[in-house]
Amino acid sequence: MNPPTDEAQPVVADRTLHTVTIVGTGMMGTSVALALRRHGVRTYLLDCDAQAAETAAKMGAGVVGSPSSTADLVVLAVPPRSIAPVLVQQQALRSGRVYTDVGSVKAGPLAAAEALGCDLTSYVGGHPIAGSERSGPRAASGTLFQDKAWVLTSHPGNDTAAVAAVTELIRLCGARPVAMTQSAHDRALARTSHVPHLISSILAGTLDGADQQLLALCGAGITDTTRIAAGDSALWTDILQSNALEVAAALAEVAAGLTTAAHALATGSADLTELLRRGNAGRGALLTARTRLRSRK
Structure with a gap:
């Protein structure tokens, strides 16, 4: 199955997210990509496991590789302990205007990102309360997040535009944003x-x-x-x-x-x-x- 073309997808009025890079094409990352593709967002897939990225692409989740220009948003769909190191790498490449993650732990990754000198103004933590005991891209679904809560753990140093971009991501995925502190x-x-x-x-x-x-x-x-x-x-x-x-x-x-x-x-x-x-x-x-x-x- 070939990835759907951008022109074939429906367009959401007043949308600010047009290009999104997904780092990590397991169940969660691929599900985010599939949900965004339903709204015509151009999605790019990165994974240290080339086979996983190719599988996600064949499912219609996006194109393997980085976009030619800065993405509107970079989603880190990696394990909690990898979030800060991957954020450092992606920010060094200036790969996105805004960064978020879908990890199920929030305080530790934020502290690690701060210790590594990441730009925290553009990084807004998030966690969709959805999932499965299955793993890998083949377990993904474009409707996984529909009507589910998606925790948004912004912090005082965040740029308001960054929070708005991640909130838009949540809504495009069909979920409900729920604001919480990292510790809560x-x-x-x-x-x-x-x-x-x-x-x-x-x-x-x-x-x-x-x-x-x-x-x-x-x-x-x-x-x-x-x-x-x-x-x-x-x-x-x-x-x-x-x-x-x-x-x-x-x-x-x-x-x-x-x-x-x-x-x-x-x-x-x-x-x-x-x-x-x-x-x-x-x-x-x-x-x-x-x-x-x-x-x-």
Whole structure:
């Protein structure tokens, strides 16, 4: 499949983003590119894995290589620990007017970028709350971000035009911009994404080497709770280590609950019922919040 031509794409009135470079053509980067192509944005694909970039291009995500002139925006779709080093490289090349990322950790990359002397006026952090346990460009979708929250972690040093450009990116991808500080984002994601992934992996790990009789008895409960354990282990090591303090704090809360459960089972105390009741209440709150969000669309 050949990439769609720019002329064949619909044009959005008053759009300021015309050329966007995507650095990293995994699921997230390729999904951003596919979403932008739906609006006629000219997208350029860069990746140290040439095969991944070529695959994304064949899917219609854009053209492999850098644009001949400065891009309106450069999107860094790389692991958290690579964001600052890649930002240094791209800014040294003056490859874009504005830079953003889609990493799931925000405080560490910003601090690293500052330490490396990056121009922070043009760098606005971002994180779409969307994804999959699958990885690579073939897992991408141009509608991945539709109606999803996309956290925007601007900072006081940002140029207003840079924030506006990243906000436009979010809207072109069909997502809802949600402003947060870097620390608030990392605290929230530790509890809503990072620790759940770690727990899912630990639970799935108990099945490694299990006999076929046990595996044949695995139903929806364990299948559902271990789904995200299929995520890329190297990427998730980077994510967890990049948000280590917040993940450790959130994990300690879960560990305290498990300790309480173990003690309750050993002693027959009522603490076990209370733990389960809290689980019911938390699940109910989550479903209610998601229903409210859907009703606002």
